[in-house]
Amino acid sequence: MQTDEIHHESCLETLKRLPDKSIDIVVTDPPYLMNYRSNRRKEKFKHIENDVDSHGLIQNYLSECYRVLKDNTAIYMFCSWHHVDFFKIEFEKHFKLKNIIVWVKNVHGTGDLEGSYAPKHELILYGHKGRSLLRENRIPDVIECPKVNPESMIHPTEKPVRLLETFIKNSSEKGDIVFDGFIGGGSTAIAAMNLERKFIGSELDENYYNQCIKRTTYAYSYQLSLFDI
Numbered sequence: 001m002q003t004d005e006i007h008h009e010s011c012l013e014t015l016k017r018l019p020d021k022s023i024d025i026v027v028t029d030p031p032y033l034m035n036y037r038s039n040r041r042k043e044k045f046k047h048i049e050n051d052v053d054s055h056g057l058i059q060n061y062l063s064e065c066y067r068v069l070k071d072n073t074a075i076y077m078f079c080s081w082h083h084v085d086f087f088k089i090e091f092e093k094h095f096k097l098k099n100i101i102v103w104v105k106n107v108h109g110t111g112d113l114e115g116s117y118a119p120k121h122e123l124i125l126y127g128h129k130g131r132s133l134l135r136e137n138r139i140p141d142v143i144e145c146p147k148v149n150p151e152s153m154i155h156p157t158e159k160p161v162r163l164l165e166t167f168i169k170n171s172s173e174k175g176d177i178v179f180d181g182f183i184g185g186g187s188t189a190i191a192a193m194n195l196e197r198k199f200i201g202s203e204l205d206e207n208y209y210n211q212c213i214k215r216t217t218y219a220y221s222y223q224l225s226l227f228d229i
């Protein structure tokens, strides 16, 4: 099995090739199932692949993640509050849900400007296959972390490397393999590299795949500790 690889294909194709119980941690950020498009960057980013009606994809993905994870490991899965009911039900078909972690951002989004509160958080389902112990000091399930600077963003829903590092550090060891089937601009791979873990990922969109390869290759060649490149 090759590691430190990003594949330009559906995550389900990548997963098919992975043996049972071969992965140490899944940190992943599936499509939001809501036709997401940032209001602030209409010109910069297009709609995300499989962002509507991909409930079957998520169901198969979770079942495959369970198969490839070793026993006594952890999974972290971002999800929008809009569909947390669906994600939680599917997640709990396989994993023991331990927390719904709240990521509090430094700035709020838009939404219904006159009829709703300004959205400033995202949810992460955190669960176990078997039982996984935290490696670091226990921290609260509400985590403050700034969003990626819009100027340097290469993906419309790009997640901060520092936040992903918190999860990877807490639930894996150096040399372990991190899997993210929806790797977007590659933040999970950069977090894994910074922490001396290996990674396997996939991305369907050619543009994001190319950006991700560029970013991880750059990180490799300079052996940097990287946050927002």
Ligand SMILES: C[S@@+](CC[C@H](N)C(=O)[O-])C[C@H]1O[C@@H](n2cnc3c(N)ncnc32)[C@H](O)[C@@H]1O
Pocket: 009, 010, 011, 012, 029, 030, 031, 032, 048, 049, 050, 051, 057, 155, 157, 158, 159, 160, 181, 182, 183, 184, 185, 186, 187, 188, 202, 203, 204, 205, 208
């Ligand atoms: C929410 S975004 C992930 C963003 C990523 N966490 C980052 O920090 O850049 C979900 C990504 O999944 C990709 N995607 C959608 N369906 C896919 C599939 N079947 N296999 C692999 N990638 C897929 C989309 O193109 C999108 O880039």
